[in-house]
Amino acid sequence: MATKQIVSPLPGTFYRKPAPDQPPFKEVGDTVAVGDVVGIVEVMKSFNQVVAEEAGTVTAFLAEDEDAVMPGQPLVELDG
Amino acid sequence: MSFDSILIANRGEIALRINRAAKSLGLKVIQAHSKADADSLPVRLADQAVEIGPPQAAKSYLAIPNIIEAAKASGAGAVHPGYGFLAENAEFAAAVEAAGMVFVGPKPETIATMGDKVKAREAAAAAGVPVVPGSEGRIDGLEAAKAAAAAIGYPLLIKASAGGGGRGIRIVRSDDELAQQLSTAQGEAKAAFGDGGVYLEAFIDRARHVEVQILGDGQDAIHAYERECSLQRRRQKVWEEAPSPSLDEATREELCASAVRLARHVGYRGAGTLEYLYDENRRAFYFIEMNTRIQVEHPVSEMVTGLDLVAAMIEIARGKPLPVTQDQVRLSGHAIECRINAEDPARNFMPGPGTISGLRVPEGPGLRFDSHLFEGYLVPPFYDSLLGKLIVHGSDRTEALARLTGALDGLAVEGVPTTRALHQALAADPEVRAGRFDTNFLERWLEERAATLGIGAKGD
Secondary structure (H helix, E strand, C coil): CCEEEEECCCCEEEECCCCCCCCCCCCCCCEECCCCEEEEEEECCEEEEEECCCCEEEEEECCCCCCEECCCCEEEEEEC | CCCCEEEECCCHHHHHHHHHHHHHCCCEEEEEEEHHHCCCHHHHCCCEEEEEECCCHHHCCCCHHHHHHHHHHHCCCEEECCCCCCCCCHHHHHHHHHCCCEECCCCHHHHHHHHCHHHHHHHHHHCCCCECCECCCCCCCHHHHHHHHHHHCCCEEEEECCCCCCCCEEEECCHHHHHHHHHHHHHHHHHHHCCCCEEEEECCCCCEEEEEEEEEECCCEEEEEEEEEEEEECCEEEEEEECCCCCCHHHHHHHHHHHHHHHHHCCCEEEEEEEEEEECCCCEEEEEEEECCCCCCHHHHHHHHCCCHHHHHHHHHCCCCCCCCHHHCCCCCEEEEEEEECEEHHHCCEECCEECCEEECCCCCCEEEEECCCCCCEECCCCCCEEEEEEEEECCHHHHHHHHHHHHHHCEEECCCCCHHHHHHHHHCHHHHCCCCCCCHHHHHHHHHHHHHCCCCCCC
């Protein structure tokens, strides 16, 4: 099984949840289909979805909720 | 209360603006900053700097305990909140006072009262200031809502009592729509603001946004005339001017006098702004809300009155009375401010942080550029996209527009996208030049030009 990574498209703040009082988009062990939203990157108060371009199963989150991230930084690790 | 040092609990251009005012008064400047702003101009130009947390605003500029701790540790005598972040947070103002320091702004109780839209409306009505026809306070239940709607008339707005910045507002046009939307609006208000209170207000179509700058010392209050801020995109102001091109002299005097009445009624201390909707057809103005802080667009008022509003609010915080009497405040000429944001108008205003690789600032009579940029500065992605404010002053609106055109042509910010081209197009637009616009003008204008100008392509 190959390991894939979903990287941040933009610099900003990474969020795993659609809103502070809601559950995360994905958890470790969840399956991810192409086009699924796995997180949000906030850049200058503009919220941008992080969308999976490949399918797989989440094996790890490489950035925590509310972490500062840079473009190209790995956010999610997928198997499959 | 006297103090000789001040902590600036903000960043960017407003931190520099406060720095300049504080130094002109001989104060020691202490700059609070996040890790991302360690190399910023406000930090470089401060006498002392204190880091208050990581880049994310929630953990730094919005973290009350961190800021109080930094202020105490640095021995600051006062705290200036700027705008945004904690500027209108009554809890923060109270925490500053409880720690034995001076909060540069109104009393915490005033922030709490005027920050609650229902209470602010009640205060306005009590001071004899016209308000938009609406429900008497919060609405409980559909029957009460329908009764209130019958008295106000459709279309109307359901607004969240604790909302702000254009959030938590819905338009309804009938009893059926009201019935559909009311409970959803209450649920949303609860989720977004932690307070499910809503109220109803008449919807005034094609209104202009006019606001009055006031200064109070806790006893007396004066106004520094009005600003016109109708050019907005997504309820964010992009272009502001003073005075409003839409008011006649009699309406201007009436409007400004009403603002002073409300400021006196609440014993206002510091700089504040009363926002109104202006119905040009009826020549009627209605109070909508008060901002209990210095505003982004304060420079246009400074340019037409010669006042230093930020210095004035610091002096008032030191216990001094108002710096001038009302009849010493003279309206002179016309001023326009353009907000230069790190956004790409051709790509639906997509924000673009990055490094400033080149900067050319125009110079000349009547020009001012309030900005924290320098060549090599990295514009961080964590905060709003304001790069600077280009402000022009002329003897009349025609001269101000001519100076604005020249100043926009002379401004160059390289390395990040900017909204300069939008302002150039607006400054050349016949309707804008004639002063004919309302709060929906810019969004209509952007839609119409999406195809031809490549500015503001729709959809997201």
